[in-house]
Amino acid sequence: MTLNRRNFLAGTAAMTGAAMLPKAVLAADAIKLGSILDTSGIFDAYGKPMDMALRLAVNELNGAGGLLGRQIEVVSYDTQSDMALYSQYAQQLTRQDKVDVVHGGILSASREAIRQTMRKNKTLYFYNVQYEGGVCDRNIFCNGLTPAQQAAALVPWALKEAGGKKVYTLAADYNYGQITARWIQKFVEEAGGEVVGTDFFPLDVADFGATIAKVQTAAPDLVIAPLVGGAHLSFFRQWAASGMKDKIPLASTTMGVGNEHKVLTPEEGNGIMVAYSYSQDLETAENASFKDRWTAAYGDPTALHELAVSTYYGVHTWAKAVAQAGSIERDAVTAALETGISVDGPAGKYTVDPKTHHATVDVHLMKVQDHKMKVIETLSQRPPIDTQAVCDLNANPDDNTQYEIQI
Structure with missing residues (x-):
């Protein structure tokens, strides 16, 4: 059984590449951004909007002149919700396509299937999904919520x-x-x-x-x-x-992260309590502007969800570090990120925690009501204290572990 996505993802497959600039306008020395996501299969309700958000961010950057005077080219692979394809495409992105950064993975298993390939091939990696916490690896930056935040x-x-x-x-x-x-x-x-x-x-x-x-x-x-x-x-x-x-x-901790509350009827969903860093229903000028830009690129913003917005932040966080470093070289960009770069956007401020390479974010306590997530209370700038308890990349930059945090 797969999600009935007609209510909130109609037509997105055809629009997935809408924000991608034609190859003809890309400079010969384009910066290559790799993407590995489930844009088909049983997890495509998560992966399609993530792919759209990634391309929207790239399109915005290219429209503003690119990075370091160069355009950004997306090199993407659809893993079809097949875990075996993550390893295959990770090898292809790093060894054949020779991308400069990779954003991707949805399930924790997919992240772990590709993380070591990225590290071995010295390709910077962003994982933009909420997860169980504990990853400690200087080659990865994790934007998603951890249990201590959510x-x-x-x-x-x-x-x-x-x-x-x-x-x-x-x-x-x-x-x-x-x-x-x-x-x-x-x-x-x-x-x-x-x-x-x-x-x-x-x-x-x-x-x-x-x-x-x-x-x-x-x-x-x-x-x-x-x-x-x-x-x-x-x-x-x-x-x-x-x-x-x-x-x-x-x-x-998961229902609504992929817009599941829009698939349920109000009778099925109303009253369910959730906590996320983003909701389409956040009443801020930044979110309104973001939804306008999404609508201009894709039409109806119904597909937007937490994981898509986290991916959008991931791309812009990487881009801000590239600009600050004046380089796309991995170590230079990593050092820039470790200064504690912050990016403001539709979910408020995302700030890189140098110690763990995770993000400090706002968290909203919400209740589902008539296909919306009504904000009850906002908790400002919650740090990833669970992962901070086991990971200190300042002290141990060569660490390469997913710790099972003692609870």
């Missing part, structure tokens, strides 16, 4: 909103879901609560009937669901159909 804010707030202490967790069965479930337990216990059950689900599971019965028996005050992908979206539908939605509140 779940640490969401869990106590959701417990307070639920008015109880007992939590049941339903998570995707791979490293993101497994590690996030442990963080959820930590934050629940710190808030004086108790996790009364935790279940894990492979990404292709779409039948949650037996699970819903288990949750009913456990009678928690709150369900938290770090579920991932189109098949897992079925849980939210089945939960509402069972009549449980109005009895036990729901929170999620």
Whole structure:
């Protein structure tokens, strides 16, 4: 089962390359930006808008004269939601295409499938997706939220909103879901609560009937669901159909990150609690301007989501470092990034944390309401303190580890 994306991604496949300048206008010495994303397959609801955002950022840079007097050329590969293709295309980008930087990867497994290739071939790498934290590698910059930025804010707030202490967790069965479930337990216990059950689900599971019965028996005050992908979206539908939605509140660290709340009906989605750095519904001048630019490039901005905006920031963060360094050479750009570069945009300010190569960002506590994410409270400039606890690239620049942070 895949997401029904007609409500929010209609026609995006045809528009994916709309913001890309024709090769004829690219200088012979173009700067090459590599992209590896799932723009087809079961994760394309995440990957297509990420690809569009990347190209929008490149188009803006090229329209302003490029970088260092050179145009930027996107060299992209669609991994078709096939993990094996990540390794293949990573080799191709670094060894054959000889790109100057790579932005890509969605699942943590895809990041780890290509990270060592980038490091070995000395090609700077940006991973622009929320994840479980802990990557410590001077060759990578991570823009996405980590649990200490997101779940640490969401869990106590959701417990307070639920008015109880007992939590049941339903998570995707791979490293993101497994590690996030442990963080959820930590934050629940710190808030004086108790996790009364935790279940894990492979990404292709779409039948949650037996699970819903288990949750009913456990009678928690709150369900938290770090579920991932189109098949897992079925849980939210089945939960509402069972009549449980109005009895036990729901929170999620993932639902809505790929605009899933626009696929659910209001009856299925209203009231779900989330925390992200971006929502289309942020009422700021910067977000309004960004959506206007997106609409000019692609039409209706319905496809915009958290991961797309994080990718947009990733490109502009890299570009700002190139301009500051006066070079596209990896070490020079890395040194510029490690000065703590900040970029302002539709989600507020993203600032590079030199110690971890992660981002300090604003986080918004939100509730789904009629296909929108209504901002309840904004937490300003939250640092990645979980990864800071294990990673210090200032002290250990040769580190090359994804730490499993002790919880």
